[in-house]
């Protein structure tokens with residue numbers, strides 16, 4: 314969900330990804346991941362009046378707080394998105410459209426079972442490669458030395474990136490709430506800038522082109538299709554994520570509705586698949602009311618429904 318402060322601009326896949334450069338006075342776009350109380354976002358908006366600043370925050374409370382802060386400051390060049398940056402940055406941004414991505418004091422997720430949430434995982438470097446324009450950069454500030462070093466190492470494994478040496482306690486144009494608390498305890502902070510100098514040569518493999526509906530030639534009735542799917546579950550495309558079919562309903566008009574729950578890493582979605590009769594069989598469609606993103610688990614659920622109708 315995206316707010317232009319208190320107004321919803323985007324709430325579904327239609328028109329995605331957005332090219333934010335068209336909304337920026339100069340075409341420059343800056344992104345902050347996990348803006349917390351929004352003060353750095355406000356600083357970016359004030360110090361870059363020619364750029365569009367987009368903040369992505371997974372906590373609804375923080376997203377609302379950040380939006381209120383920007384609104385109170387009167388900045389027109391900032392937008393706030395509520396959701397998981399790992400998905401929103403991939404689905405809601407055009408490739409190579411962001412000049413700089415800032416991440417201040419992310420949780421380092423020290424437990425092994427949470428390792429996939431770290432920015433040190435290769436999929437995060439891939440995401441930055443997709444998002445950042447040639448000549449752009451990713452900036453990380455952290456209170457954990459190994460986190461900065463590990464991030465530098467992972468990005469350095471990809472020739473698209475060049476990492477500056479990790480800096481300890483450098484002078485910064487703005488110090489965030491988290492950083493102030495940390496410094497007040499007399500502790501150090503680590504800062505890393507990763508540059509992306511090259512342009513992507515291939516269109517990034519992604520989910521944008523996946524259709525949200527398909528047609529099956531079948532002699533099965535809608536009821537037979539939905540009955541055969543109830544409680545089925547499986548892996549997402551490429552073994553990524555998981556999906557499960559739950560309740561099924563048949564409307565008076567003969568349209569089947571299946572509740573689908575998907576989990577891509579820890580990103581959960583609930584939405585309906587519609588099974589609609591047509592003269593050749595059935596059309597299976599992702600119902601837009603749930604506004605699901607195209608993810609590997611969503612795609613696999615749709616393909617499973619198609620296969621069930623055809624077999």
Ligand SMILES: C[S@@+](CC[C@H](N)C(=O)[O-])C[C@H]1O[C@@H](n2cnc3c(N)ncnc32)[C@H](O)[C@@H]1O
Pocket residue numbers: 346347348349350369370371372375396397398399416417418419420489490491492
């Ligand atoms: C420790 S706080 C730091 C807040 C702020 N950047 C600062 O320096 O004061 C980390 C923030 O990242 C947000 N966050 C964590 N995971 C996220 C994700 N996957 N996408 C977007 N925001 C996330 C949290 O909700 C939280 O507000």
